[in-house]
Amino acid sequence: MTGIKMLLIALALFKVVLADMAFPRRMVLSPGHLQLLWTPGQEYLMLRVEARTQGYFALTFGSVHGDPNDTQDALLAWTDDSEVLLQDAVVRRDGSLIADKTNDYELLEGARNESDFLSVTVQRRWSTCDQLEDMPLGAGSVLVSWAIFPRAPENLEEFARLEEGERHGSQVVIFKAPPPPLPPTSGLRVWPVMLPKIHVSSNSSYLRWCTMFHAPETKDKHWIVGAKPEVNHPEKVKKIILLECRSETAEPGQLAPGQAGRPCNSKEAVPNVCKTVALVWTPGNEVIMFPRDVGIPVGLNAGGTDYYLLQVFFALTDSSEVVVDSSGLRVLLSSKKPKHQASILQVGLDPDALLVLPPRQPSTIVRGWCFQQCLQKFLQPAQGTAITLVSVLLYGHSALKKVVLRHLQEADELTPIAIEFGYQSENQGILYLDPKRRIQVASDNLVMECEFNSQDRDRTIMGGESTESEMCVSYVLYYPRSALASCFSQPVASRILDVMELPNLSFNHNPEVGIEINGGLLDSIINYDWGARNISSKIELLHRELMLRTTKGECFNAFGDQLGYPARSLSFYQEQLVSLSKVNRCGAWNKALGNERQRSGAKSFDSLKKLSATFFLLICLSMIIN
Known part of the structure; x- marks a missing residue:
């Protein structure tokens, strides 16, 4: 293999690594045609949009509830004689897009390659002071709607509706949220905490079922580090909670594991020594993972408890319907003592x-x-x-x-x-x-x-x-x-x-x-x-x-x-x-995090570009020496 080929391969690999470093979050909106990559900073969102088009793309940011009183703003981008152009826009109530009076997106990098992929990197404050025409992007879930158009816009004051694009769609995105922790690669034990095939029925639209469990008998100490839900009827199971029960103060016979359990809709049906939540699952969580340095002790020998109460919450649209259910949690246990209990x-x-x-x-x-x-x-x-x-x-x-x-x-x-x-x-x-x-x-x-x-x-x-x-x-x-x-x-x-x-x-x-x-x-x-x-x-x-x-x-x-x-x-x-x-607008909490503030996206992006240039020079020197 020639030195030039090695150099090209090394640069290609480094480009992939650099992209992952700069943009740890990624969402494909249309496979092969449009994807978002982003980095959540403390004050800024750094966003890269990659779209396959000879024309332009449009992204709108709005409320997931479709509230007509909520602001919807938009980002559009295209090229003119190889120059990347941006437009901050506003979505009117009839769905059309018009140019915003102010531009709150800063272009960091942009280009169109030989495969007609338009790549644009921008940054914007999580919340601007343009309360009438800008959507806060750091306040949880945002409905991102998008469209790809085959030609550049002709009218730079008013733009086409998204549904007029050759491709269009929408997706809910949470921009300002770190990714969930990765599970440990080894050393985990699975403790199944599941309902024992109960017959679910109720005279009302709501049923909570409680079943008691004893912690697994082990020689070593263990800590809960996560759980995988096992949900038999997703349309009916609305929440699963695992409670710690303190046997030290329980009355005789109050904690009796090994049985099917019983309905526990009323508060008095739950033992008063079962107060602390060990795990909670709701729809939207495919897996529950704690950070690597955190764990909840299991068993008295580890500083926890020996008894646990599983609660499964059912919503029953037809009270006469009877289903057999064994939903629950596959609790992930680690024998490695965490730094923080x-x-x-x-x-x-x-x-x-x-x-x-x-x-x-x-x-x-x-x-x-x-x-x-x-x-x-x-x-x-x-x-x-x-x-x-x-x-x-x-x-x-x-x-x-x-x-x-x-x-x-x-x-x-x-x-x-x-x-x-x-x-x-x-x-x-x-x-x-x-x-x-x-x-x-x-x-x-x-x-x-x-x-x-x-x-x-x-x-x-x-x-x-x-x-x-x-x-x-x-x-x-x-x-x-x-x-x-x-x-x-x-x-x-x-x-x-x-x-x-x-x-x-x-x-x-x-x-x-x-x-x-x-x-x-x-x-x-x-x-x-x-x-x-x-x-x-x-x-x-x-x-x-x-x-x-x-x-x-x-x-x-x-x-x-x-x-x-x-x-x-x-x-x-x-x-x-x-x-x-007024939440999250115009820096309402400027004095909040003090020394915990992170660098903005632009500074991080500049640092990565410097790292890329340094790495490129090192590869070139290596090729010359060899």
Whole structure:
């Protein structure tokens, strides 16, 4: 082989390696015709588009919910006498594209090769100050629609609709999310935690089935590092949770593994010593993997527990239908001790709280608080003054559209821990945090903020695990491991009933089972006449009650011990909380990450180009010497 051939082969291989280094994320939109490659930086998105066309391509970025009030902006590119041209554009309501008044895309590199592949590398801030004509790209799921046109545009002020392209389509993309961790290549043991072929039926549209398991008997210590879901009926199974159960404080016979289990729709059907989540799966997660340095201990000898409760949540459209199901999790265990022993914390609104969402409303915002009193109570001094958050799974049902996990530190609101403005209950993945987030036990509060759209509902939406109800909860993987299992708040039920003018109907709050509502009160809430006169003022009062006013803090540890603290006004936090509609725009959290800030995409791209030139010179010198 001649030196020139070796040089060409080496350069070709290096080009592939360099592309993988510069753009770790990749999505093929049309095989052989269009693909996206991108790098998520702290302040910028660096995006490469590769399209096979002699004309131009158009990408639009919009809401996954198709909200006509949400901004849709676009990027177009083509060549003119070998010069690459860009156009920032806006999507009008009739679907046509017009030139934007400002250009927020910076061209870093562009070329068309002999195979008619147009390659364009650009960068754009995650959020610009052009709120009317730019879509925030760093707020979770984005609907990317695309089209390829055979000829360059003739009118540079108005462009064709996407459906007029010779190829077109759409795909949901989460740009600002690091890739999931890779599983270890060896040394894993699989522990099957599955339902034993139960017959699933229910008189209602919702069923939760619970089965107890004993940890596998092993000589060596093991840690959970991930899981693979086994779902028999994807259209029916909506969530799977594996709970740790503490035998040290359990009553005799309370934990009985080896049986088929039973329905456990009510809270009292779940032992109060089964509080800590070990694993949680929802649709959209093909596999659950922890980072390489994180694990959850299994068994008392490793610092965990010996008993686990599997919960499988079913949505049954036909209550008379009976199916046989053995869904569950294939839990991945490692005998290698991780650097960090971890746990999962539930944060948000207590699922058993009296949550009332009025129907036919485009937006109702609810906040669930995790106050520092919880962290201080159950995080032992030996674990230091801070915990580190690793990943987050945001969770709600079909009416949930936007969600933010906020971070307050003393008088400041920091950058949100997680944002999802395109929440889809049927396709919601785990968000891995990069960089990880440190929470100071003495000063920090977490706020789970959920925006619901009930325009397609005719009756009141209540809170609860049923898919017809709603939730506002996040599952947060953190270390070091502690006894803290949940950190919730709940609206003050009596104040909500006062707003609805239902104060004469009694209810009870039992710490073990949550809100107990008598039948008359429940019917009055569900069938409440939201079409009555002056109802808009009541809806506004209810909205403020759920989002701004007073709340009860409540948290549990792994052994079922509860810490409750009285209702408190949240008015002292309101100046620190950025409006949900302004999330991630114009640098609202500029002071957030401090020394954790990463370099922008452009700097990284320049560094890689310098590396490429250096490598090229080294190869040339090697060829000359040989």
